[in-house]
Amino acid sequence: MKNFYLLTFSLLTIISLTACQSAYAQNAKTLKDLKGINILYFNPEVFPDIEEIKDPTYSAFYAAVSEKNHHFRNYKMLRVDSYIPFDSVDAESIMEFCRNNNAQFAIVPKVKYFKVGFGKYIFSNQVIVSLKMFDSAGKMVAQTDYDTFKKNARILGSAENSIKIGTEGAMNNMAKDFSKSKRFF
Template sequence: MRKELLFTLILIFALKTNTISAQKHHDIQNILYFNPEVEPDVEEIKEPTNLAFFSAVSDHISTHKKRKMLKTEIQLSFETADPKTISDYAVNNDADFVTVSKVKYFKVGLGKYVFSNQVVVSMKLFDKSGNLITESSYDTYRKNMRMLGSAENSIKIGTAGALKTIFKNLRKLKPITDNDI
């Protein structure tokens, strides 16, 4: 009798622990980030831009316990993002949301490759079906009136600002979708 009772208690405890861990995993939102489209299309600035962009994303995501960053080395066009492609990447990477981004440098001066340290970071957030949920744009010059500083810092500030707006819009939309279900 005692062995049966002990076995039953262990079985119930194991099942309860298993369902709790499954619920915790379900609460975490996986967000897939593509490499940002860089404008102007100069190969020399793409890699430093990607490094600064993903550094800012990982810093911002680390403050949110319920969000997890997934990264892909593919670059999608910001203006013509295909919902089918986005949906395929989301399903294959087990992502709840997909973000397509663009970093646009200001051009100043007369030379072909003379850029300002100011950027505009634009982001679009899609659900796993490829539907556009919200979009945001952050202009580092207009928002902060930054005249000095590195382009890397401007990218980080712009990315953090765009992500903040995206997540704020997502929180506003979330109660509506919860009530509809």
């Protein structure tokens, strides 16, 4: 009788361990899928369209994005040196870029400069950073913007700092929208 109980117990132990191991393997596979999220960032559309300010704008924008993404180790930023117009985004091109770069999301940014002041006296360089996020199917998931003058009331500072603050603020707004709606990941 003891052998029967011992045999039954050992069979049940083996079955439960096998079931736990397969469940763990399935969970590990889904966690691995979540860790490999790639997000494409396109070059921002710059307004006004002046060649001299595009390169500094790109470098300040990507510096802010990489600093912000440094905190999220599960996400990988992919920079695309291509321009997509912010107001007329083509879903087919977004799908193609995501497919070719193995990305789940794409962000199309816009940086709009404006000067605060009276006439020829200018007090500061301010920006509005706008972001549109698309999924790999080309469907817009979220849109947000951040105005450095209205939100931070910055009067002094460089344009590069304004871009960094605006980019981080827009990314924070997007994260808040996702946490409220719980539709992200």
